[in-house]
Amino acid sequence: MVERASHVETVGVIGLGAMGLGTATALLEAGLAVIGCDINDSARRAFESCGGTSVATPAELAGQCGVVLVVVVNADQVESVLFGKTGLADRLAPGSLVMQCATVAPSYAKALGERLEAAGLLMLDAPISGGAAKARQGRLSVMASGSEAAYAKAMPALDAMAETVHRLGDAPGPGSSVKLVNQLLAGVHIAAAAEAMALGIRMGIDPDTLFEVITHSAGNSWMFENRVPHILKGDYTPLSAVDIFVKDLNLVHQTGRELTFPTPVAASALQQFTAASGAGFGGEDDAAVVKVYQRLSGIALPAANDAEGGA
Numbered sequence: 001m002v003e004r005a006s007h008v009e010t011v012g013v014i015g016l017g018a019m020g021l022g023t024a025t026a027l028l029e030a031g032l033a034v035i036g037c038d039i040n041d042s043a044r045r046a047f048e049s050c051g052g053t054s055v056a057t058p059a060e061l062a063g064q065c066g067v068v069l070v071v072v073v074n075a076d077q078v079e080s081v082l083f084g085k086t087g088l089a090d091r092l093a094p095g096s097l098v099m100q101c102a103t104v105a106p107s108y109a110k111a112l113g114e115r116l117e118a119a120g121l122l123m124l125d126a127p128i129s130g131g132a133a134k135a136r137q138g139r140l141s142v143m144a145s146g147s148e149a150a151y152a153k154a155m156p157a158l159d160a161m162a163e164t165v166h167r168l169g170d171a172p173g174p175g176s177s178v179k180l181v182n183q184l185l186a187g188v189h190i191a192a193a194a195e196a197m198a199l200g201i202r203m204g205i206d207p208d209t210l211f212e213v214i215t216h217s218a219g220n221s222w223m224f225e226n227r228v229p230h231i232l233k234g235d236y237t238p239l240s241a242v243d244i245f246v247k248d249l250n251l252v253h254q255t256g257r258e259l260t261f262p263t264p265v266a267a268s269a270l271q272q273f274t275a276a277s278g279a280g281f282g283g284e285d286d287a288a289v290v291k292v293y294q295r296l297s298g299i300a301l302p303a304a305n306d307a308e309g310g311a
Contacts, residue, residue: 009066010035011157014058014081014088016043018239019101019128020071022135023161025050030138030160037061037081058082062091067157068098071128074247075104078112094120097153101128101142105251106177107258113146113172122150125172127179130163132239138162143178145169180255183248184266189223190245190286191269196224197231198293207232207302230287234303242289243282245273 013024016038024047028034036047036054044054055061058081061068068088070078078100082089089098098116100109100123109125116123124146134140142162144151147170158165168174196219200210211228214220230236249270256263272289279295281288294301 009033009153009156010064012037012058012061012065012068013071014038014061014068015071015073015077015102016040016047016054017071017073018132019135020069021046022132022137023069023071023101023128023140024052025136026138027157027160028052032156032160035061035064057086058084058088059086059091062088062093066093066096067153068092068096069101069126069157070098071101073244074102075108078102078104078108082112082116089116089119089121092121095122097122097124097150099124099126099154099157100172101126103127103179103183103248103251104176105254105258106173106180107255109176110171110173122147122153123172124150124154125175126154126158127175128161129179129182134163135161140164142166143168143175143182145172145175147171180248180252183245184252184263186223187245187249187252187273188265188269189221190227191272191289193221193224193227194231194272194287194290195293197228198290198297198299201299201301202293202297227285227287230285231290232302234301236281236284236288238283238285240286241283242273242276242286245286245289246270246277246282249273 010033011027012035013020014037016036024034024036034052036052037058038044039056047054070081072078081087098121113123124144126142126144128140128142130140138161140162142165144165145168168178201207211232215225249266252263252266272292275292276289281291
């Protein structure tokens with residue numbers, strides 16, 4: 001059994017994007033003392049409008065927080081916020097906890113845990129899943145691995161931010177490994193959903209009818225049901241961007257190389273997302289991978305507010 005922390009410490013949240021802002025707000029509404037951190041003024045203002053306090057640099061959190069969630073995009077940003085010029089790692093009090101929530105390579109997560117341990121800090125390898133809406137509701141899925149001490153210190157934050165905490169190991173690495181499997185499946189399913197819709201449209205099937213049939217048939221998937229409505233509405237406002245899956249599927253590819261393990265299906269999906277990014281859609285919702293097929297075959301996509309649409 002994990003013992004709960006004897007007192008609740010102030011929690012810092014670095015990265016106030018869609019996931020980080022929702023998480024920080026959920027922690028705040030659960031009654032925790034929370035300080036947000038983001039270099040972006042508008043992100044900080046958004047958190048402050050919810051009643052939170054914010055700072056511009058990670059270093060400013062060091063004297064105020066015993067628990068820090070790192071909710072940034074990639075390993076380079078993790079490095080910057082922890083070990084950069086205004087980084088946090090060498091300024092935190094010994095025994096403080098870093099919850100690493102970004103999607104990173106498992107090998108990086110393991111090495112990061114060793115570096116933080118050498119600095120006298122705890123780390124919970126804690127990638128998150130569920131999207132912005134569930135982050136805001138405090139209903140994320142957390143894929144966690146770390147020591148008993150790390151779990152105990154993280155418990156108040158985990159209780160506030162997560163619907164489910166999957167305990168996957170006693171050291172950093174397994175949490176990021178499971179998240180990578182999740183991202184492999186998510187990326188493949190989105191790419192497959194886009195290809196399926198594009199093929200149906202090319203064959204002359206009404207896209208709304210196709211969606212209705214598939215969501216009540218064995219070919220359905222959570223991603224098909226969640227992302228295809230973006231295509232049907234012609235709305236590619238980024239909830240999770242194409243470039244996120246360029247990054248994450250590249251991590252799958254990288255990890256496969258490290259393990260001498262083939263990932264041909266993920267590699268095919270990666271090529272589609274890379275093509276979408278190269279065509280200028282990298283900042284759009286990941287459902288915009290369907291536009292690759294529009295470019296190749298001239299199909300008319302639903303285009304309510306899509307300048308690239310064929311209507």
